[in-house]
Amino acid sequence: AEYDRLMRELLEIEEKWPELVTPDSPSQRVGSKPLSKYTQVKHITPMLSLNNANTENDILDFLQKIKNGIFELRETDAPIEIVAEPKVDGLSCSLRYEHRRLVLAATRGDGFIGEDVTKNILAVPDIPKLLPSTAPDSIEVRGEIYINDLDFIKINETQETLGNKKISNPRNAAAGYLKQLDLNAVKEQPLKFFGYALGEIDNNFASTQWEIRTKLSSWGFKLNEPAMLLSGIKEIMAFYQEIEKKRSTLGYSIDGIVYKVNDLSLHQRMGFTGKYPKWAIAHKFPAERAHTHIKKIIISVGRLGALTPVAKLEPVNVGGAWVSRATLHNEDEIKKRDFRAGDLVIIQRAGDVIPQVLSVELTNRPKDSSPFQYPTKCPSCGGPIERNDSEATWTCNAGIACPAQAVERLKFFVSRKAFYIKALGDKNIEQFYSEGLIRIPADIYKLEEKLSPKTLYNHNDSGITPLKDRDGWGEISANKLFAAIRDKKTITLNKFIFSLGINTVGETLSKRLAKKFKSFKNMQNSINKAISGDKEERQSIQAICGEVATDSLLNFFKNELNLNSLNQLLEEISIESEDVEAHKNKPLYGKTIVFTGKLTTMTRDEAKTRAESLGAIIGNSITQKTDIVVAGESAGSKLKKAERYGKKITSEKEWKEILNGKQYFNEYETN
Ligand code: IVH
Numbered sequence: 001a002e003y004d005r006l007m008r009e010l011l012e013i014e015e016k017w018p019e020l021v022t023p024d025s026p027s028q029r030v031g032s033k034p035l036s037k038y039t040q041v042k043h044i045t046p047m048l049s050l051n052n053a054n055t056e057n058d059i060l061d062f063l064q065k066i067k068n069g070i071f072e073l074r075e076t077d078a079p080i081e082i083v084a085e086p087k088v089d090g091l092s093c094s095l096r097y098e099h100r101r102l103v104l105a106a107t108r109g110d111g112f113i114g115e116d117v118t119k120n121i122l123a124v125p126d127i128p129k130l131l132p133s134t135a136p137d138s139i140e141v142r143g144e145i146y147i148n149d150l151d152f153i154k155i156n157e158t159q160e161t162l163g164n165k166k167i168s169n170p171r172n173a174a175a176g177y178l179k180q181l182d183l184n185a186v187k188e189q190p191l192k193f194f195g196y197a198l199g200e201i202d203n204n205f206a207s208t209q210w211e212i213r214t215k216l217s218s219w220g221f222k223l224n225e226p227a228m229l230l231s232g233i234k235e236i237m238a239f240y241q242e243i244e245k246k247r248s249t250l251g252y253s254i255d256g257i258v259y260k261v262n263d264l265s266l267h268q269r270m271g272f273t274g275k276y277p278k279w280a281i282a283h284k285f286p287a288e289r290a291h292t293h294i295k296k297i298i299i300s301v302g303r304l305g306a307l308t309p310v311a312k313l314e315p316v317n318v319g320g321a322w323v324s325r326a327t328l329h330n331e332d333e334i335k336k337r338d339f340r341a342g343d344l345v346i347i348q349r350a351g352d353v354i355p356q357v358l359s360v361e362l363t364n365r366p367k368d369s370s371p372f373q374y375p376t377k378c379p380s381c382g383g384p385i386e387r388n389d390s391e392a393t394w395t396c397n398a399g400i401a402c403p404a405q406a407v408e409r410l411k412f413f414v415s416r417k418a419f420y421i422k423a424l425g426d427k428n429i430e431q432f433y434s435e436g437l438i439r440i441p442a443d444i445y446k447l448e449e450k451l452s453p454k455t456l457y458n459h460n461d462s463g464i465t466p467l468k469d470r471d472g473w474g475e476i477s478a479n480k481l482f483a484a485i486r487d488k489k490t491i492t493l494n495k496f497i498f499s500l501g502i503n504t505v506g507e508t509l510s511k512r513l514a515k516k517f518k519s520f521k522n523m524q525n526s527i528n529k530a531i532s533g534d535k536e537e538r539q540s541i542q543a544i545c546g547e548v549a550t551d552s553l554l555n556f557f558k559n560e561l562n563l564n565s566l567n568q569l570l571e572e573i574s575i576e577s578e579d580v581e582a583h584k585n586k587p588l589y590g591k592t593i594v595f596t597g598k599l600t601t602m603t604r605d606e607a608k609t610r611a612e613s614l615g616a617i618i619g620n621s622i623t624q625k626t627d628i629v630v631a632g633e634s635a636g637s638k639l640k641k642a643e644r645y646g647k648k649i650t651s652e653k654e655w656k657e658i659l660n661g662k663q664y665f666n667e668y669e670t671n
Helices: 002-016 056-069 149-161 170-178 209-218 233-249 264-270 331-337 403-413 426-434 447-451 453-458 475-487 493-499 507-517 520-531 535-558 560-572 580-584 604-613 637-644 652-659
Strands: 040-042 081-088 091-098 101-107 113-115 138-146 192-201 228-231 254-261 280-284 288-301 306-318 321-327 344-349 356-360 385-388 393-396 490-492 574-576 592-596 628-631 649-651
Touching (some): 056 254, 081 192, 091 170, 101 113, 149 170, 233 254, 321 356, 493 520, 535 560, 637 649
Parallel strands (some): 592 628, 628 649
Antiparallel strands (some): 138 192, 385 393
């Protein structure tokens, strides 16, 4: 009641004197309309990233560079004072206070321009809305918005009861809340904040990083603890190791330790690179590990028939990702390490690498467990399997007669670098295959006929449910899928060859084959001749493919099932032949281009695609025949080789100019 009375009084005042309405006024928080979009905020002091270190040597390097950069430190042995503190796995946020009142909260964005999230931030209890009189009049406090471990677990429990997908890490969950447009939903949210740095300030009230932390704490900010003042590599490494051990007990997620030079006057003198301050570095923790149980061991059959043992795990969060399976490599590995269903194991995940089982906790092994029995036949088709001793791998050679391989081939057929039918996902393919609706790629083009109501009503006793009436589908999505399939009825020759999924015939080789044979007919004729024993024909194929790929190519075309599938497919689609005339006028026609180093404005894939669209041929290594060398950041040996050959080096900027229509001219060409 008291709240309501005060609220009414406030609203009356605000109505009379609207200029008194502040962004943190409760009238602005409660029940306000969802924001339609975020306004952009330019950061006066950019919000930079941190350079990463992984090893003790990287840290020694960091310390040495500081010494080298500061004249009077060069000659002394005096250690540099460093503040070490946890690197919080959240989202950085900048809070601007004017006249000690919080007026603006912004995300980092691209470091220069962020988004205004003031309204959402006002609901975060950790963030002081008003600073005490001891604080400067105008100041920007920077730090990390995060969600603690307990809240994160709760969020995922709720997700589970609602039947929603689990959120893979607290950082993503925090981003969701921070950018929530419905402010009513934000009112009860778990966001928290640690202050650890300053942005723009109107007077330098502190002379050390440590002082900044102390001041922030005295103004009511929470700090990312434990932090410590250290000097010298020994102390630094000891702190790092201690926190790594404590990591899981901190209550919030961290991914390393940040070291910052304590003396702020040195910050100014050392400055920044384009991306990060030279006075700070993030010492990352190695790949995360976690304990979990093996539910069972299964054998997965790949597209080319390779049998891989896989541990199905109790899902566990490792370094921000949910892991529910891990590879057990091969038969020898399982035997040697004796992995069993029911075992408690430690698994490790590093970046995008497939998770691995590191070790088994033998003391926890269930009494009734027994060693894993490797199958003696293919778990998918029941056919015979063959062992390759040098790799300890087993293979099922049934090809598309084996359901697992047929399904993997279909997935490959619609994948991004092949026919790219995005709307037809892996789960759909598995489902349609199990119902017998698609068995070979040609069947994909008959799906509409089989699953659209128009045709189904004509022969209604089929017992098939139209796609639009199925779980997870509706009229719109069903029509979208049919349209997407219709849209992919023509394809370039190289992509067609690639989409067949022939062992060892990858993207590059497919392109070379397309360039050589110009049409699928030519290629098939040549292969057929080679199959029937024409030595010369085989040699000419081998000249571009090498022996291994030639064998696998011929084997593919010898197989009746493949030929049948192929012929049916050719009735559904058309292949664009390699049209030489069409390419002749292109600006980079016939030029061989090699990319090296890291491009900062486009992916390698995009760069290659665009080069090809200008008529260029992509080379993998520098040879005398290389025409254009585009060198991005930290280009290594290829760049050196190109220089040795006297090649002109094209920068990323010049490369973009070529893409934008500037004529390419190699100044060495006239020599
Ligand atoms: S200092 C100029 N301290 O890490 C750099 N950053 O990888 C100022 N981060 O964008 C940042 N914990 O979001 C600093 N204790 C900490 C941090 C921290 C996490 C984040 C921050 C930054 C990112 C860079």
